[in-house]
Amino acid sequence: MSAKIAVVVIGGGYAGVMAANRLTRNDDVTVTLVNPRPAFVPRLRLHQLVGGSHDAVVEFREVLAERVRLVVDSVTRIDAAGRRVALAGGGSVGYDYLIYAVGSAGAEPGVPGAAEFAHQVATLETAQRLRSVLDAVPASAAVTVVGGGPTGIETAAELAEQGRRVTLVCGGVLGPYLHPRARRTAAGRLARLGAAVLDGPETKVTAVTRHAVRLGDGRELPSEVTVWTVGFGVPDLAARSGLSTDAMGRLLTDETLTSVDDERIVAAGDSAAPSDLPFRMSAYAAGCLGAHAADTVLGRIAGTRPAPIDLSFPAMCVSLGRRAAIFQLAHKDDTAMPLYVGGRAGAKLKEISCRFSVKHLVEEARKPGSHTWPKGDHRRRLLRAEHTGASAVPTRAA
Template identity: 40%
Template sequence: MTEHIVVVGAGYTGLAAAKLAAKWTDAEVTLVNDRDRFVERVRLHQLAAGQTLRDLPLADLLRGTRVRLVVDRVTAIDSQIREVQLTDGTLAYDRLIYALGSHADLDSVPGVREHAHTVATPGEAERLRADLAHARVVAVVGGGLTGIEAAAELAESLPHLKVVLVAAGGLGEALSAKARRYLRTTFDRLGVEVREHSRVTAVDADGLTLADGTRAAADTVVWTAGFRVPDLARDAGFAVDGNGRMVVDQALASVSHPEVLGVGDAAALRRPDGLELRMACATGLPTTQRAVRALADRLRGKEPKPFRFAYLNQCVSLGRKHGLVQFVRGDDSPREAVLTGRLAARYKEAIVRGTVLFERHPTMPAG
């Protein structure tokens, strides 16, 4: 009897996983997603800044495959009877690929949910764009790469805005000293004010309250300080870590439910040396290939190859004209080597375009 693989989530890893499962196995494959479009999440700060993104219907990306698309929202997973519950019906599965990704953490600080915007979904980015039309001062909270890219994009595209980046730690503190110097130079050129070591304790309609009691006034707040994953894995009884991410083995199978694979941001994967891999396309795409290849091997009675993974770089857009490529060691720690300026911007754009090319042809090398 033909097995039924259900993939939940059609982001970067879910879409690739469904297409690979249809190509590398004989199983029936169903992909469930709550919208009928593929979202280039890494470009949503561009959408917020007023730019137009490509329209990428999932039906087009799935054309010529054996994948059946179901546009609906997953409401629960019953791991006992192996069933995915949707707003409109249910889907039984023999194997499940859990790829529901992550979303902005809106509940870690009072007022964020009520008063802040994010760039985590197209709808949120479009609401931010509309709000920015009436703003004079925008505060971007979060000193990680998402906050850095958002602040630079807004400052370059909307020069009438005063952009303030508020970071709990240092600006780009995971980057090398040379990269941090370039960031500061670029932000100075763009007019972005940086407030480091400033932890936000509340957000309201007039801006931010900081841990030292001072205020940072803003007409609009963009929240990029942290992401969380859906509670569906925990609620289903799958083993999860303290952040709710599915705990998986070296083949990305759930350690509690081996018929389930976890890929992308919603899975907590560690290398054999114990390094937990970060949430990123640079992690998700190659490890998704690894996961589905291991599944295909096991369905054929073969033992999967040992897991190996190493990082190469981190690519940061700083508007459309400038960029930063931080070269890293295999464990993601920064080297001093960086690529900057227009060449780095072109490099980053090629990487981002390459992710869509990968979704069209997910057997191509991903890292």
């Protein structure tokens, strides 16, 4: 009887859990998931944790297949030559194949004072700390949310809906992904909630102090609590382990999500940079990439040629408090359509999306191999354009 093939998955987010569950479709594979927390964190809910309407925690037993062994620990180094991962708690775990799905967190702020005085929302721990800080100050305290992307919009709306005195500082355009029509709807909803929105290039934050935020045009905004939602960063595990990464630290892979250094290592989610052209960071993309990474590993085990990743983006959801949201429809090339759903209908679609991001994991645990996603040819055109130096992204009229 031949020995089973060991696959280790690093990271228990949307990508890692999806990959681990899908791998169980092969009875000859043992799957070990290494994650620093004992529970799954649905990151789409972290702004709700800050607002107090959700704890943003799901027990792993609800989303992880029974055959997956969970190790609650952090990986400190990948020994690609020895095919082992070293654990922070001591010891190591060997593998035949490795799926690198370490995810992302908030980027280290480069603005003076931001690291010291601002709070982030990108991880369970930072969101929990921010929730405690907000609980300790009066509802009338000035709160400044820095960043006009989805996280900033959602956090500002969540707190404004509670009656908090919120200012959203965009540092540029409000909701840059959104179609201008949807952007106007978002601005109107924030205004009705009582949130002040400062946008335009002059609103870029230049400094953060304990009680204020300074803008590029010289204004200084009083701020008892400052929330920093600008940018994402990835762990430096791949770089520390001597693996090739992009400038941001994501593992460089080919289009099958296989590391350019080692065909036994496959990446998924926010920490993957296929062809140095990473997908937009999102729970949706993470789940699809996790499934594809598992398929790549299973294909290699079976001796078949792995397929290149093929993924299109149908929509983006941005909540505007508990009673409204924007469900932005998108072209397959991930550019916004003029069509979107707002208000209460948008909020219902947003909630369905959040629930399905977890439900897909549960379904994959019960029936591995069942997860599917929409395909498109935009990525192939984008890669061809990169090779020729042409533009593959069409200009959309507002």
